[in-house]
Amino acid sequence: MDKPQLDLEFAELYRAHLRDVYSYSYYRIGNHHDAEDLTEQTFLQAYRHFARARAESNGRPLRPWLIRIAHNLAANYHRDRSRRPQTHLEDAAILTEPLGTEQIVEEREEVEAVLRGVAGLPDDRREALIMRFALGMDNREIARALGRSEGATKVLIHRAIRQLEERLKEEEEVTDE
Amino acid sequence: MSEVERLLQNAFVPVEPPGALTERLERRLTELTDAAMHELADFDPGALRDPRRWARLAAAGLVAGTAGGALILVRARQKHRRREAHGLRALQNGLREVSGDMRRRMIR
Numbered sequence: 001m002d003k004p005q006l007d008l009e010f011a012e013l014y015r016a017h018l019r020d021v022y023s024y025s026y027y028r029i030g031n032h033h034d035a036e037d038l039t040e041q042t043f044l045q046a047y048r049h050f051a052r053a054r055a056e057s058n059g060r061p062l063r064p065w066l067i068r069i070a071h072n073l074a075a076n077y078h079r080d081r082s083r084r085p086q087t088h089l090e091d092a093a094i095l096t097e098p099l100g101t102e103q104i105v106e107e108r109e110e111v112e113a114v115l116r117g118v119a120g121l122p123d124d125r126r127e128a129l130i131m132r133f134a135l136g137m138d139n140r141e142i143a144r145a146l147g148r149s150e151g152a153t154k155v156l157i158h159r160a161i162r163q164l165e166e167r168l169k170e171e172e173e174v175t176d177e
Numbered sequence: 178m179s180e181v182e183r184l185l186q187n188a189f190v191p192v193e194p195p196g197a198l199t200e201r202l203e204r205r206l207t208e209l210t211d212a213a214m215h216e217l218a219d220f221d222p223g224a225l226r227d228p229r230r231w232a233r234l235a236a237a238g239l240v241a242g243t244a245g246g247a248l249i250l251v252r253a254r255q256k257h258r259r260r261e262a263h264g265l266r267a268l269q270n271g272l273r274e275v276s277g278d279m280r281r282r283m284i285r
Contacts, residue, residue, distance in 0.1 A: 022194035036198045043202065107187070114181075114188040133182075134189035165181045 001051075010050050014043060017063055020135050021070050027130045028074040038077065042070040064144035067135070071127060071145060117167040125160035132157060 018039070025038040046053075046069055053065050118126055124146065131137045131145060143153040178186070 018194055018199070019191055022198070023189075023192045026192045027189065032195065035192075036195065036201070039194065039198060040202050110184055111188045114184045118185075118188070129185060130189065133185040134191060161179070161181055161185075164185075165179075168181065168184075 001054075006051055006054070009054065010047060013046075013050075013062055013066065017066055018043075020063060021066060023134045024067055024070050024130060025074065027134050028070075028127070029077060034077065038070060038073050041073050042066065045069050045073070060144075061141070063135075063137070064141045067131065067137070067141075067145040068147070075123075113168060113171055114164070117164045117171070120167060121160055121163060124156060125163065128153065128157050129160050129164070 021042050022035060022039045025035040025042070026032065029035045029038060046066055053062060057065065118129055121129070128142055128146065131142045137145070139150050139153050139157070142157070143150045146153065146156075148156070
């Protein structure tokens with residue numbers, strides 16, 4: 001394949017998944033500034049290896065490959081800075097329907113509790129949940145992004161949801177006391 | 178869908194990338210390309226005799242190869258914005274035009 005055609009395909013990939021990469025970066029890192037850097041680095045690195053990745057993909061979608069790059073860069077980021085993700089809830093919690101003040105507060109508290117719970121999960125479980133719920137990736141895509149089998153990914157997500165459920169219950173019990 | 182899954186769905190809304198990010202990314206790619214182009218344009222064949230310059234020349238070639246194509250992408254986006262009304266065909270034409278530009282710059 002010639003270079004202009006390859007660039008055309010990369011342009012398609014970029015346009016189609018800029019939001020995915022940014023969302024993933026944001027939820028992994030927890031602030032817009034570093035999420036922007038991570039997104040930028042992801043696309044620069046993706047461009048550099050695009051021809052090979054495309055050749056090796058055998059026609060499969062390249063989103064998991066792109067997210068895997070972001071995943072590795074985010075892991076480096078956390079390793080270098082020894083930080084845990086912090087989510088800016090005021091930006092993340094988007095309420096889609098008009099609600100009363102009381103309902104807004106309630107929904108915001110729910111969202112905060114969920115994000116707190118997710119932040120406390122082991123890394124692989126947290127990442128799988130971000131991929132599933134922020135990006136809408138299916139098990140096969142998540143498996144490719146994490147370098148696992150589909151079966152193992154299904155179990156990982158199931159356990160992540162169960163663990164989160166327990167955490168939220170515990171938190172609720174503490175609040176009720 | 179369980180209650181926790183519903184909560185997760187509400188919590189993890191997709192986040193739109195800020196406009197400043199795309200602008201910065203495009204600017205960065207353009208700068209990289211121009212720097213690499215200058216490096217290659219200034220190339221003195223005699224430099225190959227000096228092994229200390231090999232790494233620098235290789236890096237410039239790599240960046241030109243990488244960011245040159247990325248520049249095509251960026252400029253195609255800009256052309257696409259101007260010609261949005263003409264759809265994908267216009268974008269493809271834009272890409273062809275820009276890649277032609279790039280080839281001419283490389284040959285010069």
